[in-house]
Amino acid sequence: MTSRTAKAGKRVAPAEHREPQQLSEGLVVAAHGRHYVVAPDSEADVLVQCFPRGKRSEVAVGDRVVYQPSSADQGVIVEIGTRRNLLYRSDQYKSKLFAANLDQLLIVLATEPHFSEDLLGRALVAAEANALLPLIVLNKTDIEPALMKARARLEPYRALGYEVLELSIKKRPDEAREVLGARLTGHSTLLLGQSGMGKSTLVNLLVPNADAATREISTALGSGRHTTTFTRLYPLAGGGALIDSPGFQEFGLYHLTEGQLERAFPEFRPLLANCRFYNCHHLHEPGCAILDAMGDGRIVSARHALYAQLVHEASQIVR
Numbered sequence: 001m002t003s004r005t006a007k008a009g010k011r012v013a014p015a016e017h018r019e020p021q022q023l024s025e026g027l028v029v030a031a032h033g034r035h036y037v038v039a040p041d042s043e044a045d046v047l048v049q050c051f052p053r054g055k056r057s058e059v060a061v062g063d064r065v066v067y068q069p070s071s072a073d074q075g076v077i078v079e080i081g082t083r084r085n086l087l088y089r090s091d092q093y094k095s096k097l098f099a100a101n102l103d104q105l106l107i108v109l110a111t112e113p114h115f116s117e118d119l120l121g122r123a124l125v126a127a128e129a130n131a132l133l134p135l136i137v138l139n140k141t142d143i144e145p146a147l148m149k150a151r152a153r154l155e156p157y158r159a160l161g162y163e164v165l166e167l168s169i170k171k172r173p174d175e176a177r178e179v180l181g182a183r184l185t186g187h188s189t190l191l192l193g194q195s196g197m198g199k200s201t202l203v204n205l206l207v208p209n210a211d212a213a214t215r216e217i218s219t220a221l222g223s224g225r226h227t228t229t230f231t232r233l234y235p236l237a238g239g240g241a242l243i244d245s246p247g248f249q250e251f252g253l254y255h256l257t258e259g260q261l262e263r264a265f266p267e268f269r270p271l272l273a274n275c276r277f278y279n280c281h282h283l284h285e286p287g288c289a290i291l292d293a294m295g296d297g298r299i300v301s302a303r304h305a306l307y308a309q310l311v312h313e314a315s316q317i318v319r
């Protein structure tokens with residue numbers, strides 16, 4: 001009894017030993033240059049404008065971060081949580097982050113205007129290299145004269161096992177909402193699409209408050225930032241998130257190694273062990289199983305041309 005009383009009376013930590021700085025955690029929901037917007041875990045409906053601490057530290061939308069608040073709506077990012085993956089594009093000099101911690105890549109194409117097969121091929125390679133599930137949307141299927149042609153262009157991709165969702169987001173929104181909702185809910189999905197394909201129509205369909213959310217994020221980023229030039233994350237009503245990245249015309253993958261590239265083509269994979277040389281580049285080598293397969297039509301020559309172009313680009317990188 002007495003010892004217990006003595007113990008209870010012994011106070012260990014004086015009040016002034018409190019942590020000098022209260023750290024908070026949150027999710028990066030927008031990025032523009034070195035400006036980031038973080039949605040704190042602790043408070044809903046609050047956005048915090050954050051800057052990274054180091055000059056070279058790169059933060060991506062979708063990153064979990066620890067930040068030190070400097071005011072009610074500003075902070076400094078001091079730590080980036082462990083990433084499952086980080087999707088980015090690169091040329092020979094620099095890289096540009098898309099997003100981190102993704103599950104899927106949704107590539108938005110349309111019957112009209114003409115979509116770039118080069119960008120589609122590169123997006124698929126990026127998805128494969130990062131173990132993301134690629135989904136292709138063919139939008140504007142109501143434009144019938146262009147539908148057959150677009151279908152024919154996508155047939156080789158269907159044959160490779162890629163799912164193509166034919167939608168008319170504007171004309172048949174309910175169907176589009178159902179089809180997309182079933183695949184996107186509960187997952188973190190990055191949207192990629194050239195301008196004119198209907199990417200923003202798709203965002204507005206699935207995120208009814210997207211415009212208001214974008215304005216809030218834009219305010220948090222700092223005034224004067226144009227709403228289409230930054231990557232942003234929208235939480236989905238049923239769970240998961242949709243990440244919208246600005247339109248782009250180039251998708252450089254200079255950072256992928258030759259080994260990553262050859263495995264990012266699913267039609268190459270079962271043949272890789274059959275090349276005569278174990279270090280075959282599949283470009284000009286005798287006894288190459290990939291070149292043989294291209295010769296008899298099992299591999300589409302345009303796909304091999306993309307592979308060859310990507311291998312060439314990877315060799316150009318300036319480190």
Ligand code: ZN
Pocket residue numbers: 275276280281282283285287288289290291
């Ligand atoms: Zn080979």
